[in-house]
Amino acid sequence: MRLEHFQLIDRIIDISVSDRKIRTEATVPSTNTIFEGHFPGFPLMPGVLLIETMAQTSGWLVVAVNRFERMAFLAAVKDAKFRMFVTPGQKLSVTAALLHEGSGYAVTQASIALGGKSICDATLTLRVMDFPNHEMRLKMRETAARVGFPAEVPANG
Amino acid sequence: MSSTFDTIANIIAETCDIPRDSITPESHAINDLGIDSLDFLDIAFAIDKAFGIKLPLEQWTQEVNDGKATTDQYFVLKNLSSRIDELVAAKGA
Numbered sequence: 001m002r003l004e005h006f007q008l009i010d011r012i013i014d015i016s017v018s019d020r021k022i023r024t025e026a027t028v029p030s031t032n033t034i035f036e037g038h039f040p041g042f043p044l045m046p047g048v049l050l051i052e053t054m055a056q057t058s059g060w061l062v063v064a065v066n067r068f069e070r071m072a073f074l075a076a077v078k079d080a081k082f083r084m085f086v087t088p089g090q091k092l093s094v095t096a097a098l099l100h101e102g103s104g105y106a107v108t109q110a111s112i113a114l115g116g117k118s119i120c121d122a123t124l125t126l127r128v129m130d131f132p133n134h135e136m137r138l139k140m141r142e143t144a145a146r147v148g149f150p151a152e153v154p155a156n157g
Numbered sequence: 158m159s160s161t162f163d164t165i166a167n168i169i170a171e172t173c174d175i176p177r178d179s180i181t182p183e184s185h186a187i188n189d190l191g192i193d194s195l196d197f198l199d200i201a202f203a204i205d206k207a208f209g210i211k212l213p214l215e216q217w218t219q220e221v222n223d224g225k226a227t228t229d230q231y232f233v234l235k236n237l238s239s240r241i242d243e244l245v246a247a248k249g250a
Contacts, residue, residue, distance in 0.1 A: 075195060102205055103214040105198045125198055 001026050001053075003034060008053040009094070012148045015064055020098035022061040024147070026053050030089045045086035050120050051077055054110035058096040058124050060149065062106045063140070065098065066128065071140070072106065076125035084119040086112075096124075104128055161208075161238040168203040169234075172196065182235035187228060210244040 001008045008026055015022040028045050035043030055074040062072035086092070096110040106128050111121035131137040162182055169186070170177040173196050186192045192200065201212045220226035230236055 075198060100202060100205060101211075102198070102201055103211055103216070104218075105201070105214075107202055125202070127198075 001029055003029060003032050003049075006052070007056075007143060008049065009056050009060065009147050012060060012150070013093075015061065015150060017064050020061070020065065022057055022064070022096050024057045024060070024094045025091065026094055027091045028086060028088055032088070035088060043088050045088075045090075047080070047082045047120070050082065050086065050112055051080055051122060051124075053092065053094055054096065054112060054120075054122055055124055055126070057094040058106075058108040058110050058126060060144075060147070061096050061098060061108065062126055062128055063144075064149070065101065065106075068137075068141070068144075069130070070128050071131045071136070072126040072128050074124065075105065075127045078123040078125070080120070080122035082120045084114065084117070086114065086119060090114055092119075099123070161241050162234060164207055165200075165204065165234055165238060165241070168200055168207065172199045172203060180234065182233075182238070184234050185229065186232040186234065186237070188232075204241065208241055208245050210241065210248060212241075212244070 001010065009024045010027055011025045013023045013025050034046065034049075038044055038046050052074075055077075059072040059074075063070070091114075093113045094110070095113070096108045098106060099109050100107040104127060106126050108124045108126065109121070110124055112119050131140070166177060166180040169175055169180055169190065169192070173190070173192055175190055180190065184190055186197065186200075197214075201214055205211055217226065217231045221228055221231070231240060
């Protein structure tokens with residue numbers, strides 16, 4: 001996780017456009033100023049950042065399904081549940097499945113597991129729209145390369 | 158079997174917590190019922206699932222923005238019902 005850049009996904013482990021599924025990996029940093037406040041003497045990964053981790057995983061899936069022609073933006077979070085504490089240094093396995101592709105939006109079911117055990121999950125709605133500008137699309141391609149976005153998903157449709 | 162309008166009205170009532178009896182075929186989803194674009198995504202999701210269609214929200218929005226259509230044509234519920242019936246019929250054709 002690059003918390004200071006709000007880039008929470010380390011690596012795309014597996015992605016299937018045909019099955020509409022993705023699995024990513026994200027390791028919580030061992031140290032970060034966030035843990036100084038959340039909480040002093042008892043560092044925990046904030047739940048909102050776990051939601052963001054699921055949202056970014058869902059976003060990569062939606063971007064892949066749209067062949068990098070369109071971008072996904074988090075619009076709604078439903079039924080978010082946090083079942084266990086997440087602490088510094090833990091390696092998270094994040095999955096998302098596309099439940100529905102609407103016109104201009106997508107709905108995913110996402111979850112995070114730790115050691116094979118589900119620790120949180122939510123249903124996410126993402127707005128799907130054209131990239132707002134060319135620069136953003138280029139930057140997203142750079143990030144995509146860093147996290148292992150598959151080369152076989154065309155960059156230009 | 159309930160009508161298309163009844164299904165939509167029930168979805169709106171449940172999704173947006175609007176009293177069912179205040180929702181009529183003449184209701185405008187935005188102007189009368191106060192449904193915003195985010196809530197309408199939830200409604201669209203439920204309609205898509207209920208009818209097995211994909212409401213062309215982006216196309217409708219573009220037509221309204223371009224002045225080629227009015228919001229009444231798509232968001233007055235009796236008109237929305239007709240659009241859904243057309244999409245369902247086109248799917249089965």
